[in-house]
Amino acid sequence: MAFYRKSKYGGIFTLWLPYPTIVIADYDMLKRNIVKNGEAFSGRPDTFIMDMLVQGNFGLFFMENIWWKAQRRFTTHIFRSLGVGQAGTQDTISSLATGLVEKIDVAKDKPIELRPLLVHVVGNVIHKHLFGFTREWDEKEIHDFHIAINDVLEHFTSPKTQLLDAWPWLAYLDKPLALGIPNATRANDAILQSLEDALRKHKDGINYDEDPSSYIDGFLKEMKARAAENALADGFTEKQLIVAIYDLYSAGMETIIIVIRFAMLYLVNFPETQQKIINELDEFVGRERQVVMDDQKLLPYTCAFLQEVYRLGYVLPVNFLRSTLENVENCEGYRLKAGTRIIAQFQSVHVDKKHFDNPEEFRPERYLNExxxxxRDERINPFSMGKRSCLGENLARMEVFLYFCTLVQNFEWYPDGAVAPKIEVITSSLRAPKPYKLRAVRR
Incomplete structure (x- = not known):
């Protein structure tokens, strides 16, 4: 809908959902407002569904006011101290990538679906940063959590449930309208309870005298220090920690998995790109060692390929709602009141003919000079922009690059059959490829 209205009404327009919601879908307008005036556009509106999910002003994605600033600042600090997205994380990914190759080897050229394998290796990266350790292949906790997250998304993003944001009073008509609110809340409550149980178990082993080895350790130490000073402000509570884990876990899994699945789907649909990436890897990295982040400068075509995947394989069909924290006197000639709902529609830029010729065409060469x-094209922003941009962008880019390169360095990929699976998507709150299988042949 946003793509259509942009072509008709321009880069800024109003949708009635039923509240008036300003959609900004032009790159230059996004930079002027969401980035340069980011503070004013960094709010989150109160919505019925988000209240059902997080049950108050908690978490990192939908938290509001000064608590959000303190929590984001703390999360950025603890991630930096833990080396998230740095050398230590690279070692974790490399170890998990070795196991991924071994699991694919077991298939012996038979068609496989990569998603369950990616759940383990991608989920373990965020699990390591949150809890301080990784799970083994035969442990089911990460897979169970992934299933539960998708169950919640299915319930909360159904068209009927989405009506509740517009007309909350419909909740009183749940049975006659079959909205499924009990199923949605039951699935969500089960996740919150499982995280509460995991946190209780984790607290038994924490040593407050040592430097934190995980996000949870760091948060609990901060809680204890503030309690000692009688200064438990800025939302440092166990409920906040549980919802923050929920946010980080869910964002650190499915979105990355989807991008890698898109990458593999484009790879088999455009076999000439696969051969170019293989040639590049063989020439500059070889097969005797694993790919590392420093290899990016040696692999321009591979980087261009992944940037084109980020452009066309975008995960969010519509960006999360924002709201203005103050009156904005001039937003592209309009005056916006504080509390105005905003959709910063970066995905519209990805298919804008003004920026990309034949935007529907998959062509990595766009990003290679003579x-x-x-x-790198700054107009491609799969991780959002401004004050509400993704906290884990560096980590996500690292995982996508290293896992993708591992898959192509070790295997040639073919369709399950004579024809490559179509690039078709399923759209809910996220946009993902339809399930498909591929054959992996050892190189």
């Missing part, structure tokens, strides 16, 4: 050097 010398064959990779040029």
């Amino acid at each position: 010398k064959g050097e990779y040029i």
